[in-house]
Amino acid sequence: MKPSREIGAFRSLAPCFLILTLSATLVSAADTSGQARAILAKMAKATRANNYDGTFVSIRGADTASMRIIHKADSRGEHERLIALTGTAKEVIRRNDEVICIFPNERSVMVEKTPQQAFFGTAWSQPIEQVAVLYDFSVLGGDRIAGRPAWVLGIQPKDADRYSYRLWVDTSSSLLLKSQVLDGGGSILEQLLFTALETPAVIPESALQASISGEGYTWYRNETPQASGERNARWEVGWLPRGFAMTEQQMHDMPKDKKAVKHKVFSDGLATVSVFIEKNKEQAVPVQGYSAFGALNTYSTLADGYQITVVGEVPAATVRQIAVSVSAAAP
């Protein structure tokens, strides 16, 4: 269809908007964006492909915990062991997609096969250019963490609907040394910090053996997948921040009453938001309003006798706005 006069007028507006937005973003660190993204891609690769042995602290809300990670990569793939240094001596042993978790206090062992995807998320598997539409990537400077020189990278969202990130990446090994999740005001919501990190050429198998034999423990294993019950897409999420697309949809049974819960997952490549929809039982206490822990926010509301809960590493206002936009689809 050839543009009419009307369309012509609409089109003539476009360049003017473009100039307004461009002038605002051009100045801000466009020059280091490519460099920052290259470092991040190297980091994601090094995390899987290198040998390392380190100790780090994790701070989330009021919780602080420390742990050691030993990671080995060879022709057989990845082998990894995590040991809690604070609290109870939990351990996780992972060999490629097989995961064993040991909980000494409960004298329990859990075994699970997990899709490879779950380890490294979906973020860098999709072109980072897509993410760059929503976030500004930049190299903020240099720093020293755990005695190692590091690049400091900034990932700043272009709107207020999501959080920003700051990452410290080892200049020599490309491994993550420190990371922060920050809100719009620059407050740190979550933090991860290596206090020591080594990259040995050889890691002996013995270092990756669990310290507990598991004898006399109760072993738990994931059940075979069950077919999802309800298939109808009866619910619609009316509003999502720009760039969010659905990456997954599942049906779960809630542990207590085996009620079916619809679970939709949306991601912009970095931040992830889940929408849960579940019929509210009359005797059940409905969840309503906000909750938060670290960078994680939730908002719950009731709609047509259904419990809608949105959970995500995005600001409280964002989870709320998504939650209230959920509605039953037209029949």
Place this chain on the structure above:
Amino acid sequence: MSSERREQISALLDGELSEREAGQLLIEMRTDPDLTSAWSRYHLMGDALCQRLPDTACPDISRRVSLALEHEPACPPMRFRLQSRWKPAAGVAVAAALAGVGFFGLNRNQLPEQEAQPATTIGSVEFRPLPIATVKWNGQPVDASSRLSAYIVNHQQFNSSPQTQGLTPYFRVVTHETQP
């Protein structure tokens, strides 16, 4: 543009073209913009006849939509992938729990009734169905709290934040404690 093709477009628009013919035609429409614009104008006629046109003008937004869609991946065959994909059992699978919940723990007192489900044996080890993961959670009623916990555990397995690009998401299993 042959008149035969345009007649097929006219039939397709009325839903009167066979699946096979439609498939052929749609492939041709990909490469022939004249066919696509005929499709567009035929619809414009229908809209005009049924009073479905906007009040003032009829702008064509198809180009900007298609430009915006350039950045979108081709529609993933979600349903097929879903079925083959691993799903958490009992709402809270190990991997789900492990893939990143920050305050995961086991509380034996809260093991669910469904523990009565049959345990399976592999080798000399007896496996049981999964217990509930508990999450420390303040500010909500108790029932709501356990509900939220399950939601959060299920959410965490999909975490794709930059932090999890640089460290196995399983670290969260080991780092945080459940408080009594």
Place this chain on the structure above:
Amino acid sequence: MGETGADAQLVKRVQKGDKKAFDLLVLKYQQRIIKLVSRYVRDPTDALDVAQDTFLKAYRALPNFRGDSAFYTWLYRIAINTAKNYLVTQSRRPTESDNFRVEGEPGELESMLKDLATPESLLITDEIKETIAEAIEQLPDDLRTAINLREVEGLSYEKIADVMTCPIGTVRSRIFRAREAIDHRLKALLE
């Protein structure tokens, strides 16, 4: 089959990864969606943005569309939600647009928007309607009846064949010839 049959074919193709098939759905429904959205969103440029957004959302959500409802019913719902959300966002962020005006060239944007609502541009829809009405007026009786039964009454080719006591193939050809005749004038208007 009818209209929903054509949609189902296109939707299935998009779900299999054929993006181009989605363009055809956009071309088909854009006028209806713009009209619908304009009931909520007064500003014409914003209305187009919301309409565009509706299609983007529909595309993203399409993997979940299972065909339980007609595609248009589903799209309609998304359009309404998108428009309502737009209104909510607008009312939430009044200061932003104020800032925008201060930073940009004052008044320039507004005058451009006003231009869009001049009486001249009001002609467009009317022009199209008039042209089509005239073209239909001049059609031979059998073609005019066929196109009206199809477009206005929504009858299938089979029903039209019953009504007009002719083979289905003839119905298909009459409807096509009617469209061709109207298109002849419409094309001239648009070019």
